Amino acid sequence: MDPATKIQDYWVFGEYGGVNPSIEDASTFTFLSAEKMQELFQHEVEGCYLYSRHLNPTVHYLAQALALLEATECAHITASGMAAISCAILEICNCGDNIVSSRTIYGGTYALFKNFLPRLGIETTFVDITDLDAVKKSISTKTKIIYTESLSNPLLEVADIPNLSQIAREYGLLLVVDNTFSPMIITPAKYGADIIVHSLTKFINGASDCIAGGICGTREFIASLKDVHNGSAMLLGPTLDSIRAASIFKNLHTLHIRIKQHSKNAQFIAEKLQELGLRVFYPGLPDHPQHKLMKELMNEEFGFGGMVTFDCGTPEKANELMLKMQENKVGYFAVSLGFYKTLFSAPGLSTSSEIPPEEQQRIGLSPGLVRMSVGLDNDIEVAWERINKSLREVGLV
Numbered sequence: 001m002d003p004a005t006k007i008q009d010y011w012v013f014g015e016y017g018g019v020n021p022s023i024e025d026a027s028t029f030t031f032l033s034a035e036k037m038q039e040l041f042q043h044e045v046e047g048c049y050l051y052s053r054h055l056n057p058t059v060h061y062l063a064q065a066l067a068l069l070e071a072t073e074c075a076h077i078t079a080s081g082m083a084a085i086s087c088a089i090l091e092i093c094n095c096g097d098n099i100v101s102s103r104t105i106y107g108g109t110y111a112l113f114k115n116f117l118p119r120l121g122i123e124t125t126f127v128d129i130t131d132l133d134a135v136k137k138s139i140s141t142k143t144k145i146i147y148t149e150s151l152s153n154p155l156l157e158v159a160d161i162p163n164l165s166q167i168a169r170e171y172g173l174l175l176v177v178d179n180t181f182s183p184m185i186i187t188p189a190k191y192g193a194d195i196i197v198h199s200l201t202k203f204i205n206g207a208s209d210c211i212a213g214g215i216c217g218t219r220e221f222i223a224s225l226k227d228v229h230n231g232s233a234m235l236l237g238p239t240l241d242s243i244r245a246a247s248i249f250k251n252l253h254t255l256h257i258r259i260k261q262h263s264k265n266a267q268f269i270a271e272k273l274q275e276l277g278l279r280v281f282y283p284g285l286p287d288h289p290q291h292k293l294m295k296e297l298m299n300e301e302f303g304f305g306g307m308v309t310f311d312c313g314t315p316e317k318a319n320e321l322m323l324k325m326q327e328n329k330v331g332y333f334a335v336s337l338g339f340y341k342t343l344f345s346a347p348g349l350s351t352s353s354e355i356p357p358e359e360q361q362r363i364g365l366s367p368g369l370v371r372m373s374v375g376l377d378n379d380i381e382v383a384w385e386r387i388n389k390s391l392r393e394v395g396l397v
């Protein structure tokens with residue numbers, strides 16, 4: 001069953017039979033017996049709640065829906081994508097451990113691995129994740145995790161999840177996949193990924209009105225994250241509020257329709273940009289280096305995703321173009337993605353600026369890149385005319 005159909009078949013009611021679940025507006029929960037409370041401090045009890053940093057019913061509904069989306073046993077919701085990533089990593093890695101990570105990842109994750117985790121004695125080896133031999137060669141006896149994004153940021157490289165999970169099995173490691181760019185489109189757990197992390201801030205919520213995240217995995221792993229005495233999510237405490245969880249839950253139910261429209265529009269824009277002779281990165285273009293792999297991995301009806309990256313040559317030109325596109329009402333000059341309107345930013349100067357310039361050059365992150373999250377426009381040709389006009393006005397074509 002595809003992920004959208006699974007969510008469609010998830011039924012939860014409000015307290016009085018409302019068509020949406022009730023919002024449990026409480027930080028703490030009452031008990032009728034001392035034994036029950038004691039038991040909950042030892043392990044989870046289905047249908048019993050203790051304290052909302054541990055578990056809240058409304059937040060739990062969102063977690064259940066996210067687990068259905070990612071075809072995992074369980075999920076846990078966090079207050080941001082970065083919280084999801086850091087809690088997942090810290091649940092697995094101890095001082096002295098190593099992570100083998102894709103070198104083209106979200107700037108915040110890169111900074112966490114490169115600058116912050118070494119303070120805790122956790123080191124990261126960055127590799128070209130599309131080079132499976134390089135991945136194998138980077139693994140040491142200290143390695144615990146292979147970390148990748150299914151579609152990388154901002155170059156949209158496609159990770160070979162089936163082979164990466166094979167390697168992870170072979171060496172006794174866990175494969176952690178950030179699927180923020182491709183919910184519905186790629187289901188990493190189908191190909192053996194152990195843990196899937198998300199920034200719900202992006203496509204899944206789709207309204208650019210809040211920050212949230214999620215971690216998907218086995219029942220055992222999710223329980224360990226929430227363990228009252230040892231769990232990273234429980235003890236570091238990045239909890240999402242129930243009111244916000246309720247609004248994301250509702251938005252999640254329209255994700256399949258939105259993803260199809262994002263993909264349709266992005267495919268159109270990518271093809272048009274390429275026709276003009278620009279260097280375009282989009283997995284739906286036949287000359288994309290992993291186009292064939294993407295076709296094998298994707299749940300076809302959802303398309304190749306809403307993100308398009310293209311090269312303007314220099315950061316100055318990229319900035320000029322983005323301001324022009326904003327003036328011409330193509331969308332907003334802003335970081336983030338998955339919004340109903342088109343958003344664009346220059347990764348080299350913003351979301352990937354945590355990656356040092358020499359490293360950016362080495363991984364093919366050209367300084368003139370513009371990353372576009374294509375919106376839900378009903379008539380994408382209007383947007384295209386405006387993009388085309390902007391490109392001409394700044395002399396790029």
Ligand SMILES: *Cc1c(COP(=O)(O)O)cnc(C)c1O
Nearest residue numbers: 080081082106180199201211212
């Ligand atoms: C935005 C983003 C994150 C971080 O998520 P926040 O919700 O901003 O904390 C992580 N990974 C990817 C791929 C992202 O785009």
